[in-house]
Structure formats: C-alpha cells, structure tokens
Amino acid sequence: MKMIQENFLLDKLNTFCVPAKARYYATLEHVEDLEELLSAMRYKDLPFLVMGAGSNLLFVHDFDGIILHPLIKETRLIHEDEHDVVLFAGSGFNWDDWVTDCLEKGFYGLENLSGIPGTVGAAPVQNIGAYGVEVEDFVVAVEGVDLTTGEQLILDNEACHFGYRTSVFKQKGSGSFVVTGVIFRLRKVPEVNLSYPQLAAAAETMRNPSPVDVRRLVKEIRRQKLPDTSVFGNAGSFFKNPLVSKSVAAALQQEFPGMPFYPQPENMAKIPAGWLIEQCGWKGRREGDVGIWKTQALVIVNYGHATGEEILAFSEKICKDVDEKFGITLEREVQVV
Numbered sequence: 526m527k528m529i530q531e532n533f534l535l536d537k538l539n540t541f542c543v544p545a546k547a548r549y550y551a552t553l554e555h556v557e558d559l560e561e562l563l564s565a566m567r568y569k570d571l572p573f574l575v576m577g578a579g580s581n582l583l584f585v586h587d588f589d590g591i592i593l594h595p596l597i598k599e600t601r602l603i604h605e606d607e608h609d610v611v612l613f614a615g616s617g618f619n620w621d622d623w624v625t626d627c628l629e630k631g632f633y634g635l636e637n638l639s640g641i642p643g644t645v646g647a648a649p650v651q652n653i654g655a656y657g658v659e660v661e662d663f664v665v666a667v668e669g670v671d672l673t674t675g676e677q678l679i680l681d682n683e684a685c686h687f688g689y690r691t692s693v694f695k696q697k698g699s700g701s702f703v704v705t706g707v708i709f710r711l712r713k714v715p716e717v718n719l720s721y722p723q724l725a726a727a728a729e730t731m732r733n734p735s736p737v738d739v740r741r742l743v744k745e746i747r748r749q750k751l752p753d754t755s756v757f758g759n760a761g762s763f764f765k766n767p768l769v770s771k772s773v774a775a776a777l778q779q780e781f782p783g784m785p786f787y788p789q790p791e792n793m794a795k796i797p798a799g800w801l802i803e804q805c806g807w808k809g810r811r812e813g814d815v816g817i818w819k820t821q822a823l824v825i826v827n828y829g830h831a832t833g834e835e836i837l838a839f840s841e842k843i844c845k846d847v848d849e850k851f852g853i854t855l856e857r858e859v860q861v862v
C-alpha cells in the first residue's frame with residue numbers, strides 16, 4: 526500500500542464540503558496492494574469505507590476506520606465487432622472523463638449520463654441514472670474485492686442486483702466490497718435515447734441529434750438546474766423519488782390534483798420527491814448556511830460553513846413535513862456517514 530495517511534482531512538474531498546476526518550486514508554492504485562492492507566494487524570477490526578469522489582456522501586462525524594480511495598486507471602478493450610465494443614475501465618477514473626473518452630472513440634450509450642460527478646467505480650454501486658438512462662443498461666460485469674475475505678470477484682450484470690439507485694454493493698454496505706473496475710458494452714452505431722421529456726424538448730429543433738449533441742444538451746440542462754459544486758456544496762438529489770403502489774398514487778392525486786406520477790413495473794408509481802418538497806414550501810428556503818436550491822427542490826445546499834449534522838437536521842425537517850402532508854416517507858439517496 527503506497528499511501529496510508531493518518532488523521533486525514535476530508536473537508537475538500539466531499540462535495541458537500543463539510544468538515545470531517547478519517548482515522549486512516551488509503552489510496553489504491555493496484556488490486557495487489559490490498560493484500561498488504563487486509564493482512565496488516567494494525568488495521569484489523571477497523572471498519573472500511575470505500576470512497577470515490579465523495580459526491581454522494583454526507584459526513585456527520587469523523588470516520589473512525591479506514592477510507593479506501595481507488596485510483597485504478599487502467600482501460601482494456603475486451604471485445605469488438607461491427608456493432609458493439611466491450612471495455613474495461615478502472616474504478617478510479619472520473620466518470621465524466623470516461624464518458625467523454627468513450628464518445629471521442631465513437632462508443633455510444635453513456636451520453637445521457639454526462640456530467641454526473643463521481644468515479645467509474647461508484648457508478649454501478651449507485652446504479653447512476655439520468656435523462657432516461659441507468660448505467661445498469663451498459664454494465665456487463667463488475668470486478669472487485671470482497672473486503673471481508675480478500676477474494677477477487679467478478680459479478681455479472683444479474684449478480685449486481687441493480688435497482689433504482691441501488692445494487693448488491695450498496696445493499697451489502699459501503700465497507701464490504703471495493704469495485705476495482707467495470708466492464709461496459711457500448712454501441713458503435715449511434716442510437717440516441719430522447720425518452721426523457723425535457724431532453725426531447727431541448728432536441729426538438731435538431732434534425733438528427735447525435736450522441737455528442739445529446740451530451741451537450743444534457744450538460745446544458747444540468748447546468749441550468751443544478752448548483753455548481755465548486756461554488757455551492759451539495760450532493761445532487763438528497764432524496765430518492767418515492768415508489769408507491771399505483772392505487773396509492775391515484776388516491777393522492779384525487780386529494781392533490783396536479784400531483785405528477787410515473788407508472789412503473791409491478792403496479793407501482795414513482796412520485797417526484799422534488800414536487801412533494803416544493804408543495805411543502807421548502808423550495809429555495811434557507812436556514813443559516815443550509816438551504817434548498819432555488820431551481821431544484823431535491824438538492825440541499827451548503828451555502829458556507831454548514832456541518833454535516835446541520836444538513837442532516839435540515840433534511841429531517843423536510844421529511845417530517847412531507848410525511849405529515851402526504852403520508853410518504855422520503856428515503857435518502859445521499860449516504861450519511
């Protein structure tokens with residue numbers, strides 16, 4: 526293990542920019558380095574937290590364990606035919622750089638996921654999604670190491686148990702498995718996905734939008750809607766969009782005409798959490814250094830020197846109001862550490 530640092534400051538390594546420290550912070554450049562870390566007595570019995578770019582984490586305390594930060598930056602072409610390519614990408618790549626790289630090489634599919642902060646390794650953990658696409662649609666397999674046994678594993682798409690912003694890796698807990706790389710299948714023939722209404726509207730005047738056009742439009746929509754993390758600390762959507770049965774959604778719509786919902790498989794419906802929060806009067810509201818972003822009610826912002834605890838307390842007030850008004854319990858997308 527090249528770099529293990531003690532009492533490591535995380536303030537600038539989480540996009541909420543809240544103060545926190547890790548007892549140990551280890552960077553991982555090669556899978557082989559893990560063996561040393563896992564066998565060293567001094568680290569035995571300490572919990573792990575695998576951390577990419579810290580863009581979906583909220584630290585409310587210091588972390589009394591080992592933060593493992595993958596920096597693996599290897600790519601491999603595994604297979605190519607006239608339609609598709611199968612590629613390996615190390616977990617340490619910046620996600621958006623990887624998307625750019627693929628597009629520049631003429632490998633398509635990830636363009637709708639442009640501009641999402643974070644790393645390649647976190648993408649399958651979170652099953653990142655945006656503008657009508659989820660990464661699970663392109664993941665062939667995930668490579669990694671079980672941190673409880675040291676065993677190297679390759680999980681195929683089915684074994685990843687992908688769901689809405691979740692996967693087997695997330696369900697097992699953030700210290701039990703480190704993703705070292707992801708195998709993607711991408712298209713060589715451009716085929717754009719404009720199923721997301723806002724994206725379709727933005728592309729309306731274009732004759733034949735290419736994947737590169739889609740990336741540009743997605744980045745523009747994101748720029749208009751979301752705060753710039755280099756100016757305002759945030760972690761994107763703080764809450765998930767709640768899933769309820771279609772009958773519950775229909776009953777709620779009777780009571781709250783205008784409430785949007787989107788039918789999902791198995792008689793379920795997704796209700797936009799942002800709409801629920803907005804109806805409770807929270808959009809744009811600010812208390813001290815914590816607030817809700819003015820153009821996106823799902824995003825909680827650190828306007829200056831808020832602590833993780835203050836952000837969490839603010840989020841809990843929102844949950845309480847939504848629960849009282851709609852009888853819906855919001856689930857956090859952001860992971861609290």
Ligand SMILES: Cc1cc2nc3c(=O)[nH]c(=O)nc-3n(C[C@H](O)[C@H](O)[C@H](O)COP(=O)(O)OP(=O)(O)OC[C@H]3O[C@@H](n4cnc5c(N)ncnc54)[C@H](O)[C@@H]3O)c2cc1C
Nearest residue numbers: 577578579580581642643644646647653654699704760761
């Ligand atoms: C402005 C903004 C906009 C966003 N927009 C979107 C969006 O449109 N769609 C979307 O889905 N998300 C979005 N997010 C959330 C975030 O970008 C994603 O969740 C991203 O995948 C997190 O990547 P990360 O490397 O920062 O992971 P971290 O925040 O460091 O970690 C997140 C989780 O993944 C685990 N993890 C990270 N790396 C690994 C690894 N190599 N092996 C095992 N576990 C790992 C961590 O333990 C943790 O549980 C947004 C965030 C921000 C700040």
